[in-house]
Amino acid sequence: MPIRTEPMxxxxxxxxxxxxxxxxxxxxxxxxxxxxxEPIFGYLHRGTEKLAEExxxxxxxxxxxxxxxxxxxxxxxxxxxxxxxxxxxxxxxxGQYLRTITAELQRIASHLMGIGxxxxxxxxxxxxxxxxxRTRERILDLFEMLCGARVTVSYMRPGGVFADAPEDxxxxxxxxxxxxxxxxxxxEQLILENxxxxxxCRGVSPLPLETAINCSVxxxxxxxxxxxWDWRKMDPYDAYDKVEFDxxxxxxxxxxxxxxxxxxxIHQSARxxxxxxxxxxxxxxxxxxxxxxxxxxxxxxxxxxxxSKGELAFYLVSDGGISPYRCxxxxxxxxxxxxxxxxxxxxxxxxxxxxxxxxxxxxxxxDR
Amino acid sequence: MTVKAMAGQELAERLSQAVxxxxxxxxxxxxxxxxxxxxxxxxxxxxxxxxxFQFLNSISAVDYIEYFELVYHLTSFERQHTAVxxxxxxxxxxxxxxxxxxxxxxADFQEREVWDLMGIHFEGHPNxxxxxxxxxxxxxxxxxxxx
Numbered sequence: 001m002p003i004r005t006e007p008m009x010x011x012x013x014x015x016x017x018x019x020x021x022x023x024x025x026x027x028x029x030x031x032x033x034x035x036x037x038e039p040i041f042g043y044l045h046r047g048t049e050k051l052a053e054e055x056x057x058x059x060x061x062x063x064x065x066x067x068x069x070x071x072x073x074x075x076x077x078x079x080x081x082x083x084x085x086x087x088x089x090x091x092x093x094x095g096q097y098l099r100t101i102t103a104e105l106q107r108i109a110s111h112l113m114g115i116g117x118x119x120x121x122x123x124x125x126x127x128x129x130x131x132x133x134r135t136r137e138r139i140l141d142l143f144e145m146l147c148g149a150r151v152t153v154s155y156m157r158p159g160g161v162f163a164d165a166p167e168d169x170x171x172x173x174x175x176x177x178x179x180x181x182x183x184x185x186x187x188e189q190l191i192l193e194n195x196x197x198x199x200x201c202r203g204v205s206p207l208p209l210e211t212a213i214n215c216s217v218x219x220x221x222x223x224x225x226x227x228x229w230d231w232r233k234m235d236p237y238d239a240y241d242k243v244e245f246d247x248x249x250x251x252x253x254x255x256x257x258x259x260x261x262x263x264x265x266i267h268q269s270a271r272x273x274x275x276x277x278x279x280x281x282x283x284x285x286x287x288x289x290x291x292x293x294x295x296x297x298x299x300x301x302x303x304x305x306x307x308s309k310g311e312l313a314f315y316l317v318s319d320g321g322i323s324p325y326r327c328x329x330x331x332x333x334x335x336x337x338x339x340x341x342x343x344x345x346x347x348x349x350x351x352x353x354x355x356x357x358x359x360x361x362x363x364x365x366x367d368r
Numbered sequence: 369m370t371v372k373a374m375a376g377q378e379l380a381e382r383l384s385q386a387v388x389x390x391x392x393x394x395x396x397x398x399x400x401x402x403x404x405x406x407x408x409x410x411x412x413x414x415x416x417x418x419x420x421f422q423f424l425n426s427i428s429a430v431d432y433i434e435y436f437e438l439v440y441h442l443t444s445f446e447r448q449h450t451a452v453x454x455x456x457x458x459x460x461x462x463x464x465x466x467x468x469x470x471x472x473x474x475a476d477f478q479e480r481e482v483w484d485l486m487g488i489h490f491e492g493h494p495n496x497x498x499x500x501x502x503x504x505x506x507x508x509x510x511x512x513x514x515x
Contacts, residue, residue, distance in 0.1 A: 041499070042499060042502070043499075049510060050510055154468055213423055213471045214474065215473045216424050216425070216472065216473075216475075217474075222495065233370075234370055234448070235371050313426060315426065315428045326430045326431075328426070328429075330426040330428075335426075335478070336476055338473060338474055338476050368498075
């Protein structure tokens with residue numbers, strides 16, 4: 001005789017170690033099965049868009065560091081590209097290459113965090129996460145050489161980067177590029193064909209491509225569902241049109257595919273960095289622009305990049321003043337959360353945490 | 369293999385043929401549409417095979433004091449082009465425009481955010497409540513008159 005139980009509503013978070021920040025899910029369960037899901041956020045809302053209206057164009061760079069705080073370089077890049085489109089200026093070639101190198105290093109670091117915490121969500125207590133941290137730590141050391149900061153870097157400026165790389169940066173980068181594959185190979189060996197990972201992730205919470213597109217999902221989550229769409233290829237910025245790389249895709253869009261696509265993207269990022277290091281030539285790194293920037297009244301720009309989480313864009317509107325009239329941030333993490341209900345309903349409690357981890361959200365960016 | 373931005377005039381001609389009295393004006397990159405026709409226009413943009421705007425990049429709202437401007441950034445993966453559609457909503461109090469939730473599910477959180485921070489209500493959205501601020505918060509902070 002089946003046992004009938006009352007549906008039960010519980011809160012996961014906002015203070016919960018596996019919600020990647022202060023994120024709350026109100027979930028209704030029938031036994032262990034999920035009936036209803038409602039994502040609730042805003043606990044980290046700092047009003048970045050309003051703050052941006054009070055600051056000048058260069059000061060806002062520091063605000064963007066604090067959006068997706070594990071990929072601040074890419075946030076800087078998205079914002080700076082927005083301002084450059086607004087002003088109609090172009091970055092010197094060396095500046096473009098430095099930006100591409102740092103953005104790709106940051107993508108590796110961000111994906112390592114995504115993979116590490118995903119493994120943590122699967123129940124591996126520490127080991128893979130610490131392996132990922134080990135490699136990420138070396139990337140942060142490289143950033144420290146460039147700009148003195150490890151996480152909130154503010155390395156880029158409208159018109160280029162803040163300063164050229166110091167001389168000892170290049171040997172350090174070369175050493176990292178030599179070693180990282182061995183280090184990352186250890187992680188891959190540990191997790192990629194791991195039987196527990198396969199059993200827990202294959203076929204769990206698949207995302208059909210049609211739903212993904214209709215829900216405005218972007219980045220690795222979209223590519224795991226089978227569409228090779230990458231803004232680095234489709235709307236090239238900085239030095240991406242001068243390098244060769246592939247866009248890895250998977251077909252099922254399940255938890256394993258999302259996780260697998262991130263691992264493949266790390267390899268492509270390394271490929272881009274190698275080509276950039278070969279191609280980069282001496283020169284200016286930053287365009288000479290006035291200290292306080294002003295754009296034409298009524299000018300507007302949609303600065304878009306492929307961030308580690310998906311399409312990150314800054315929609316800037318100018319009224320001719322020293323700060324943007326409006327600075328709207330299209331954050332990929334927030335919009336990717338649109339599919340949570342679709343992914344979770346019908347699955348079990350234990351899969352919920354894993355699926356959430358496979359989306360790789362960052363609350364700094366969701367709430368802004 | 370890069371995306372092209374669709375010319376405003378071309379899009380305006382297509383839209384004015386398909387949806388009666390929807391286009392207000394256009395320039396080189398943008399088409400302005402009449403707010404009550406947003407949903408009809410959105411459906412046509414998505415379903416017409418030669419436009420095929422399956423992907424809604426973002427919905428932004430800008431406060432120009434005498435009016436609010438809603439900005440829809442759209443992309444077609446199949447046709448590899450992008451478009452910008454805007455709509456002006458005049459007034460300050462009890463503003464309401466049709467939701468595009470039933471056309472693009474991706475509008476869900478973005479429309480809620482516009483309501484939360486700018487105070488424009490979307491008719492037909494199934495869950496129109498505040499998103500980053502709490503229920504009971506007074507005012508809409510991204511408006512220019514909110515201090």
